[in-house]
Amino acid sequence: MTTVTTTPTERAYEPVIGLEIHVQLRTQTKMFCGCALSFGDEPNTHTCPVCLGHPGTLPVPNAEAIHFALMIGLALECELAPRSIFHRKNYFYPDLPKGYQISQFDVPLSRSGRLGDVRVHRVHLEEDAAKLVHAGASGRIHGAEASVVDFNRGGTPLVEIVTEPDLSSPEQAGEWLRLLRATLKRLGVSDVNMDEGSLRCDANVSIRPAGTATLGTKTELKNMNSFRFLERGIAAEVTRQEQILRGGGEVEQETLHFDPQTGALSSLRSKEESHDYRYFPEPDLVPLAPTQAMLDRARAALPELPAARAERLERELGLPTDTARLLAFRSELGDFYESALGADGATDPATLASWVTVELVARLGDVDPVESPVSPEALAELVRLVSARSVSGSAAKEVLDAMAAGGGRPEAIVAERGLGLAGAGELEAIVDRAIEANPDAVEKVRAGTGKAMGAIVGAIMRETKGRADGGEVQRMVRERLGLG
Amino acid sequence: MSELLDLSTAQAAQSVRAGDLSPAELLSAYREQAEADELGAFLWLPEEPLGVMGTAADAPLAGVPLAVKDIFCVEGVPTTAASRILEGYRPPYTATAVERLAAAGAPMLGKTNMDEFAMGSSNENSAYEPVRNPWSPDRVPGGSSGGSAAAVAGGLAPWSIGTDTGGSIRQPASLCGLVGLKPTYGAVSRYGMIAFASSLDQCGPITRDVTDAALLLRHLVAGGRDPCDSTSVDFPQEIELPSSEDLGGLRVGVVPELSDAATIDAGVKTVFDATLERIEELGGGVEQISLPHSEHGLSAYYVLAPAEASANLSRYDGVRFGLRSGDGDLLSLYERTRADGFGDEVKRRIMLGTYALSSGYYEAYYGRAQRVRTKIAEDFRAAFERVDLVVTPTSPSVAFRLGERTADPMAMYMSDYCTVPMSLAGLPAISIPAGLSEGLPVGFQITGPAFSENRLLAAAHALEQAIGFDSSPARGKAGAPAR
Numbered sequence: 001m002t003t004v005t006t007t008p009t010e011r012a013y014e015p016v017i018g019l020e021i022h023v024q025l026r027t028q029t030k031m032f033c034g035c036a037l038s039f040g041d042e043p044n045t046h047t048c049p050v051c052l053g054h055p056g057t058l059p060v061p062n063a064e065a066i067h068f069a070l071m072i073g074l075a076l077e078c079e080l081a082p083r084s085i086f087h088r089k090n091y092f093y094p095d096l097p098k099g100y101q102i103s104q105f106d107v108p109l110s111r112s113g114r115l116g117d118v119r120v121h122r123v124h125l126e127e128d129a130a131k132l133v134h135a136g137a138s139g140r141i142h143g144a145e146a147s148v149v150d151f152n153r154g155g156t157p158l159v160e161i162v163t164e165p166d167l168s169s170p171e172q173a174g175e176w177l178r179l180l181r182a183t184l185k186r187l188g189v190s191d192v193n194m195d196e197g198s199l200r201c202d203a204n205v206s207i208r209p210a211g212t213a214t215l216g217t218k219t220e221l222k223n224m225n226s227f228r229f230l231e232r233g234i235a236a237e238v239t240r241q242e243q244i245l246r247g248g249g250e251v252e253q254e255t256l257h258f259d260p261q262t263g264a265l266s267s268l269r270s271k272e273e274s275h276d277y278r279y280f281p282e283p284d285l286v287p288l289a290p291t292q293a294m295l296d297r298a299r300a301a302l303p304e305l306p307a308a309r310a311e312r313l314e315r316e317l318g319l320p321t322d323t324a325r326l327l328a329f330r331s332e333l334g335d336f337y338e339s340a341l342g343a344d345g346a347t348d349p350a351t352l353a354s355w356v357t358v359e360l361v362a363r364l365g366d367v368d369p370v371e372s373p374v375s376p377e378a379l380a381e382l383v384r385l386v387s388a389r390s391v392s393g394s395a396a397k398e399v400l401d402a403m404a405a406g407g408g409r410p411e412a413i414v415a416e417r418g419l420g421l422a423g424a425g426e427l428e429a430i431v432d433r434a435i436e437a438n439p440d441a442v443e444k445v446r447a448g449t450g451k452a453m454g455a456i457v458g459a460i461m462r463e464t465k466g467r468a469d470g471g472e473v474q475r476m477v478r479e480r481l482g483l484g
Numbered sequence: 485m486s487e488l489l490d491l492s493t494a495q496a497a498q499s500v501r502a503g504d505l506s507p508a509e510l511l512s513a514y515r516e517q518a519e520a521d522e523l524g525a526f527l528w529l530p531e532e533p534l535g536v537m538g539t540a541a542d543a544p545l546a547g548v549p550l551a552v553k554d555i556f557c558v559e560g561v562p563t564t565a566a567s568r569i570l571e572g573y574r575p576p577y578t579a580t581a582v583e584r585l586a587a588a589g590a591p592m593l594g595k596t597n598m599d600e601f602a603m604g605s606s607n608e609n610s611a612y613e614p615v616r617n618p619w620s621p622d623r624v625p626g627g628s629s630g631g632s633a634a635a636v637a638g639g640l641a642p643w644s645i646g647t648d649t650g651g652s653i654r655q656p657a658s659l660c661g662l663v664g665l666k667p668t669y670g671a672v673s674r675y676g677m678i679a680f681a682s683s684l685d686q687c688g689p690i691t692r693d694v695t696d697a698a699l700l701l702r703h704l705v706a707g708g709r710d711p712c713d714s715t716s717v718d719f720p721q722e723i724e725l726p727s728s729e730d731l732g733g734l735r736v737g738v739v740p741e742l743s744d745a746a747t748i749d750a751g752v753k754t755v756f757d758a759t760l761e762r763i764e765e766l767g768g769g770v771e772q773i774s775l776p777h778s779e780h781g782l783s784a785y786y787v788l789a790p791a792e793a794s795a796n797l798s799r800y801d802g803v804r805f806g807l808r809s810g811d812g813d814l815l816s817l818y819e820r821t822r823a824d825g826f827g828d829e830v831k832r833r834i835m836l837g838t839y840a841l842s843s844g845y846y847e848a849y850y851g852r853a854q855r856v857r858t859k860i861a862e863d864f865r866a867a868f869e870r871v872d873l874v875v876t877p878t879s880p881s882v883a884f885r886l887g888e889r890t891a892d893p894m895a896m897y898m899s900d901y902c903t904v905p906m907s908l909a910g911l912p913a914i915s916i917p918a919g920l921s922e923g924l925p926v927g928f929q930i931t932g933p934a935f936s937e938n939r940l941l942a943a944a945h946a947l948e949q950a951i952g953f954d955s956s957p958a959r960g961k962a963g964a965p966a967r
């Protein structure tokens with residue numbers, strides 16, 4: 001970085017980013033009534049007097065949602081409140097049947113946690129709003145010809161996770177959100193699907209002169225429903241704020257809507273018209289005081305979490321950091337890997353990891369390997385064949401193609417397709433033919449031009465259709481030419 | 485026929501059980517009275533009498549029909565809380581209290597009039613019509629459960645249920661010469677009871693005598709904690725039918741802050757003092773105690789109850805049920821629906837409550853009122869270390885004239901002066917008729933610790949026997965109880 005100057009036009013800024021994440025819990029029923037959770041079902045088929053806010057109805061907290069929220073609080077190393085309070089957050093909107101959302105305010109379920117290198121400010125429980133669908137070109141309520149409400153989503157249990165402003169780049173924000181997503185997925189408490197809205201992320205963004213500790217005016221970015229949009233949205237906002245400050249202006253506190261189509265940010269509401277939510281304790285609910293049994297149950301339900309798993313894979317198996325993280329963040333890959341490793345203790349962990357994270361992922365994409373025709377035992381066997389030099393690397397890839405398409409054991413596929421390494425006698429004859437056929441190259445190799453070896457080896461590999469090991473072939477050629 | 489209507493419900497139930505009277509006969513006798521209602525007590529009667537539960541004769545409540553305040557949701561039955569905003573609304577479900585009493589053999593006779601959303605002390609805030617006091621038709625029956633009280637006092641119903649937030653069962657019972665019981669907060673499920681102020685609302689009986697009140701309460705709490713109401717609890721004992729005839733050994737506390745307040749009318753005070761003498765005659769000891777914060781109860785109440793109400797009434801937005809006004813635009817939908825649908829008193833309280841919760845005012849109003857509430861609860865706790873029961877007048881005055889206080893909300897709010905502290909503390913309280921002043925009934929309020937309903941009912945029963953109040957307005961006026 002260049003020298004920091006004092007003129008606003010050239011000053012270097014650094015972003016200060018905090019995230020607010022809403023996670024729909026994967027419970028059987030809604031937060032405060034007995035309606036089943038659903039996604040994509042016929043509108044208004046999962047409703048009852050309670051979640052429609054009929055007069056006289058009362059909320060009854062969902063024990064499973066509380067269990068999941070406690071698991072999240074523990075997984076994020078939070079302090080759990082011995083007694084947390086539900087509040088009413090009041091505002092009028094058609095997607096809010098009671099005219100208030102039951103949420104938590106000054107005494108949340110848990111606070112002061114950490115995930116990776118980011119501090120977690122708080123984690124609390126609340127209910128989701130219903131879904132508004134606006135007819136008309138704008139797709140938003142302003143300018144819509146009509147709006148309809150689907151109450152299926154209304155009352156879905158939500159956990160809100162708020163971080164401290166510990167992130168300093170869009171990429172870091174994206175990376176941390178991936179870790180959080182992997183963690184929640186591993187806990188099994190949510191589908192964490194950003195497309196479907198079961199994981200939603202808002203970002204609080206401000207910038208400050210690089211190296212200072214002051215906090216600038218922050219804006220809130222909404223609607224970034226993918227990792228890519230999150231990073232793009234934050235980057236766009238950082239640029240916008242830099243331009244304002246460089247131009248001598250002041251950043252205004254406001255809520256911004258990110259348009260994924262255009263990448264543009266538009267103002268939703270500014271501070272002057274911000275809501276007064278008139279929070280007060282929800283008199284229809286008693287304080288949430290987890291019993292020791294509830295805490296024990298939540299603790300017992302915690303699996304090994306991605307951050308810990310990545311660290312273990314790196315430390316105990318010597319995997320490269322990126323490989324270890326990939327296996328840990330995509331826990332289905334990690335599970336497949338560890339199961340393959342267990343199937344054949346002799347396999348080199350790093351080689352096997354590379355086969356899983358590179359070759360297998362290339363063939364399966366996002367499909368969970370458990371649901372593919374490739375079994376962990378079969379992949380372990382294939383890797384063992386390669387290590388034992390019974391099959392060449394490139395032939396092994398062909399075997400994996402066949403396994404990914406139709407299953408089967410590697411040894412059977414190798415035999416069936418004649419993909420085993422060429423035998424010594426067969427290979428010697430081929431080597432002799434190649435030397436005869438390439439006198440120029442032979443001359444150059446003898447003269448010490450190493451590159452010329454490629455032509456000879458290439459010819460041999462072509463003839464064996466890859467069933468030979470490149471290193472072994474080279475060794476044989478040199479031996480033949482008396483260069484051994 | 486009139487003999488049948490004179491039967492107490494306990495007597496009627498006994499006749500039904502003995503086979504001398506059929507539940508259908510009983511129902512049709514009351515239905516005839518209710519149809520001829522000139523008091524404005526009923527807002528709705530079924531077109532056809534509702535079926536009397538199949539085997540009502542052996543059901544515990546023997547088919548004795550029940551008048552239900554129109555604040556209770558009943559599936560498919562118009563339920564308005566006496567508000568225009570719920571005109572035409574038919575709930576898709578039934579309130580737990582109504583369901584439990586029906587299951588025990590008390591079918592619903594009809595829905596009774598009330599102050600809109602239970603906000604009022606005279607029943608003049610009904611969006612439909614005011615209710616008249618059977619003791620004097622140009623006077624109010626009290627509120628907000630005015631219709632339930634008038635129906636029972638006027639002989640249109642054998643018994644009824646109402647709701648009490650700051651006195652809405654006890655004050656109309658007092659003004660109509662009836663027994664009204666507000667149970668301990670949490671004793672009776674609030675599920676299906678349209679909310680006014682959730683942390684205060686309780687359902688309870690309004691009846692001709694203490695035994696009937698005990699009988700209804702028994703079946704309201706008998707099912708135990710309602711899983712649909714997180715704030716409901718298991719009642720620790722069964723409710724006993726009271727038989728006590730004396731108050732031997734009972735320590736009764738009198739609260740000068742409430743009973744000697746300037747707001748208590750002289751006639752009411754006279755009856756109150758006479759009742760204290762009766763307590764002593766019955767073997768009870770009367771001593772003075774102090775509830776130092778109780779005089780601030782009304783102020784705290786008129787912050788807390790409107791605050792909760794402002795949120796509870798947000799759901800009436802024209803989107804899903806009830807009245808819908810406006811020109812199709814969202815803001816106009818909200819504004820017109822609520823402007824057209826709510827009456828003045830409801831609007832006043834929504835504004836009061838919204839203000840009290842607003843950012844910058846929350847601590848000064850809601851926060852401070854909550855602290856007063858805590859102080860009042862502590863006062864009672866301290867008092868109950870010295871005495872078994874606390875007694876006060878129920879209402880500062882007898883029934884006032886229709887229109888007398890409508891122009892002065894503060895005067896109207898004073899009606900709750902003696903009943904609000906118990907509501908804030910969540911305590912059970914019963915009002916029994918103790919005599920007449922100006923020819924109109926005067927109520928006497930007895931309060932005990934949480935879940936002391938059996939103690940309250942026993943004491944109320946002993947006093948009731950000694951006082952011998954006649955709950956029939958016609959006879960009661962003719963001969964005031966002898967002293």
Ligand SMILES: [Zn+2]
Nearest residue numbers: 033035048051
């Ligand atoms: Zn529901």
